[in-house]
Amino acid sequence: xxxxxxxxKIYSEALCNSVDTFETFQNIKVSLNELTALSKKDxxxxxxxxxxxxxxxxxxxxxxxxxxxxxDKNLLEVLLVMIENDDMxxxxxxxxxxxxLVKEKLNIAYVEVTSSAEMDENMRNQLSDKLSDITSKKIDxxxxxxxxLIGGLKIKIDDMLFDSSLKTKLENAKSKLIGV
Amino acid sequence: xxxxxxxxxxLLRDQIKNIDDNVDVNEVGEVxxxxxxxxxxxxxxxxxxxxxxxxxxxxxxxxLNLEEENVGVxxxxxxxxxxxxxxxxxxxxxxEVPVGKELLGRVVNPLGVPMDGKGPIKAKxxxxxxxxxxxxxxxxxxxxxxxxxxxxxxxxxxxxRGQRELIIGDRQTGKSAIATDTIINQKATHSxxxxxxxxxxxxxxxxxxxxxxxxxxxxNGAMEYTTVVVANASDPAPLQYIAPYSxxxxxxxxxxxxxxxxxxYDDLSKQATAYRQMSLVLRRPPGREAFxxxxxxxxxxxxxxxxxxxxxxxSGSLTALPVIETQEGDVSAYIPTNVISITDGQIYxxxxxxxxxxxxxxxxxxxxxxxxxxxxxxxxxxIAGKLxxxxxxxxxxxxxxxxxxxxxxxxxAQITRGRRMVEILKQNQYVPMSTANQVLIIYAAxxxxxxxxxxxxxxxxxxxxxxxxxxKSPECIKEIDDTGNIGDDLAEKMNKVIEEFKKSF
Numbered sequence: 001x002x003x004x005x006x007x008x009k010i011y012s013e014a015l016c017n018s019v020d021t022f023e024t025f026q027n028i029k030v031s032l033n034e035l036t037a038l039s040k041k042d043x044x045x046x047x048x049x050x051x052x053x054x055x056x057x058x059x060x061x062x063x064x065x066x067x068x069x070x071x072d073k074n075l076l077e078v079l080l081v082m083i084e085n086d087d088m089x090x091x092x093x094x095x096x097x098x099x100x101l102v103k104e105k106l107n108i109a110y111v112e113v114t115s116s117a118e119m120d121e122n123m124r125n126q127l128s129d130k131l132s133d134i135t136s137k138k139i140d141x142x143x144x145x146x147x148x149l150i151g152g153l154k155i156k157i158d159d160m161l162f163d164s165s166l167k168t169k170l171e172n173a174k175s176k177l178i179g180v
Numbered sequence: 181x182x183x184x185x186x187x188x189x190x191l192l193r194d195q196i197k198n199i200d201d202n203v204d205v206n207e208v209g210e211v212x213x214x215x216x217x218x219x220x221x222x223x224x225x226x227x228x229x230x231x232x233x234x235x236x237x238x239x240x241x242x243x244l245n246l247e248e249e250n251v252g253v254x255x256x257x258x259x260x261x262x263x264x265x266x267x268x269x270x271x272x273x274x275x276e277v278p279v280g281k282e283l284l285g286r287v288v289n290p291l292g293v294p295m296d297g298k299g300p301i302k303a304k305x306x307x308x309x310x311x312x313x314x315x316x317x318x319x320x321x322x323x324x325x326x327x328x329x330x331x332x333x334x335x336x337x338x339x340x341r342g343q344r345e346l347i348i349g350d351r352q353t354g355k356s357a358i359a360t361d362t363i364i365n366q367k368a369t370h371s372x373x374x375x376x377x378x379x380x381x382x383x384x385x386x387x388x389x390x391x392x393x394x395x396x397x398x399x400n401g402a403m404e405y406t407t408v409v410v411a412n413a414s415d416p417a418p419l420q421y422i423a424p425y426s427x428x429x430x431x432x433x434x435x436x437x438x439x440x441x442x443x444x445y446d447d448l449s450k451q452a453t454a455y456r457q458m459s460l461v462l463r464r465p466p467g468r469e470a471f472x473x474x475x476x477x478x479x480x481x482x483x484x485x486x487x488x489x490x491x492x493x494x495s496g497s498l499t500a501l502p503v504i505e506t507q508e509g510d511v512s513a514y515i516p517t518n519v520i521s522i523t524d525g526q527i528y529x530x531x532x533x534x535x536x537x538x539x540x541x542x543x544x545x546x547x548x549x550x551x552x553x554x555x556x557x558x559x560x561x562x563i564a565g566k567l568x569x570x571x572x573x574x575x576x577x578x579x580x581x582x583x584x585x586x587x588x589x590x591x592x593a594q595i596t597r598g599r600r601m602v603e604i605l606k607q608n609q610y611v612p613m614s615t616a617n618q619v620l621i622i623y624a625a626x627x628x629x630x631x632x633x634x635x636x637x638x639x640x641x642x643x644x645x646x647x648x649x650x651x652k653s654p655e656c657i658k659e660i661d662d663t664g665n666i667g668d669d670l671a672e673k674m675n676k677v678i679e680e681f682k683k684s685f
Binding site for chain 2: 156161163177
């Protein structure tokens with residue numbers, strides 16, 4: 001367990017050191033998310049990487065050939081080291097740790113916005129700019145919809161949740177009225 | 181009552197107007213995994229140890245393991261209502277419970293939520309369940325008696341206000357009965373100037389057993405000054421773990437406000453078992469009997485909170501009667517030895533005595549009260565010394581008497597006296613006895629007035645004698661109550677009354 005923590009730290013720090021701009025971060029993060037999703041969805045990659053019958057150098061060549069066009073060069077290098085050490089099972093944790101480290105390094109706030117109805121591009125941009133101003137940080141923003149909210153917004157900035165949804169207001173009102 | 185529809189509408193509108201419609205701001209985390217009543221969560225970077233956190237579906241938990249990567253939270257509710265990925269909110273509050281006289285007569289769970297269907301508790305104060313025990317300078321030696329109403333205890337193992345006296349014994353030996361009788365006996369204090377408020381903490385017991393106990397307390401008028409804190413056997417382990425601390429916080433309110441409290445923890449073995457379960461699920465390293473390393477501290481920090489306060493702090497007190505269940509009479513097991521070493525004495529209940537009809541089944545040889553002696557009234561102290569000696573000699577000789585058919589007169593007399601002493605110390609449940617009556621009957625026995633009374637008639641003699649005193653010379657009872665002593669004149673008077681009664685018996 002402790003050994004894994006050490007490895008996760010080393011890989012995520014290596015990735016973090018290769019990130020200088022918000023754009024590179026976004027690029028690597030998206031790539032890592034896609035690779036994670038892909039390996040979850042399709043077991044072929046995992047089976048191939050774990051196969052004993054395929055030579056390690058061949059594995060690395062095939063992997064490089066498959067992803068060199070889409071992945072950042074530094075990311076690819078770290079992934080190859082992980083393949084060589086048979087550590088691809090740590091990918092999810094490396095991704096999480098990497099995001100935490102880069103957020104601190106580049107002063108980025110991770111924001112999740114949940115609304116009851118779909119927001120148009122203009123509204124999204126306005127909200128993003130406003131949040132960036134308020135937090136004085138670069139914003140890594142994700143939008144989603146949830147009809148259960150009835151109205152209003154739920155904005156999660158890192159670990160802080162700002163909930164102005166109608167659903168929560170009604171629930172609060174209910175608990176106050178019945179005196180719980 | 182005639183209420184118009186528009187009036188209801190107006191009322192609701194008024195209420196809604198007053199509701200704060202600000203944005204709800206909370207620090208949140210995410211549930212990484214959940215199982216066995218424990219959730220591991222990410223986020224919650226600023227959460228405090230023992231802080232209350234809120235999961236969806238109104239399930240609450242307490243943050244216990246604050247680790248680098250995640251936070252281990254024990255759940256107070258149904259863990260099946262929480263799933264992986266759920267949001268968990270900080271409340272910013274360390275677990276606290278309502279305290280005060282508003283809780284008297286109520287049955288609550290360890291979070292202070294009423295369980296008796298008598299409506300919400302409108303307590304004005306609340307206290308954190310985990311509080312630091314007071315230091316040396318804030319304390320005062322135990323000097324005032326806390327009467328249990330049980331002859332065998334009040335005479336030989338006296339308890340003082342602020343003392344921690346352990347009740348220990350196997351299952352079905354009458355441990356809870358002693359605690360209940362002590363609570364019932366506090367009724368007498370409520371007609372005086374220093375009433376004792378009681379808290380009964382039921383941990384890991386069957387709901388039916390607790391319901392029966394509450395019924396008995398109600399029937400005896402003891403619920404008026406008692407709060408029952410319940411964490412049943414079916415409740416999650418974390419609730420059973422915090423129950424004693426919650427009860428203690430309720431008791432500390434009385435202590436800190438210059439009043440007197442009595443708290444019964446029934447029982448701490450089950451609390452230790454619940455804590456062991458939690459610790460193992462939280463992956464804390466197991467030690468002896470698989471208990472975690474801090475199981476001693478679990479009980480010591482709880483029992484240290486019971487104390488007698490100094491005059492500067494109002495002279496309040498909190499007396500604790502923790503209960504421990506032993507297996508096959510093994511007092512050298514881990515938890516019993518721990519609690520024995522923490523408390524100021526123990527009342528040991530013996531299975532053989534219980535089965536032999538000696539109830540309460542107090543083993544006088546193994547029981548001790550380390551500080552209660554100084555709290556005993558003079559009258560009781562005078563007669564108790566002789567009682568202890570008579571019983572000790574009796575126990576020694578009784579073993580020999582089983583093998584010898586011929587006994588010399590002195591030995592036979594001692595055995596006769598001992599048998600009668602044992603007989604008068606027997607007492608039925610829910611009938612605690614006043615101190616004066618205890619003094620009278622023990623005095624009569626220790627002076628040898630019962631030696632020629634048939635063993636089967638001792639109970640009748642006791643009842644008759646006490647009635648005789650009450651009707652013919654109530655001044656003796658009053659003098660014992662007032663002075664707490666037996667002077668030469670009073671002793672002479674008592675001898676006369678007893679002799680007079682014996683003639684008519």
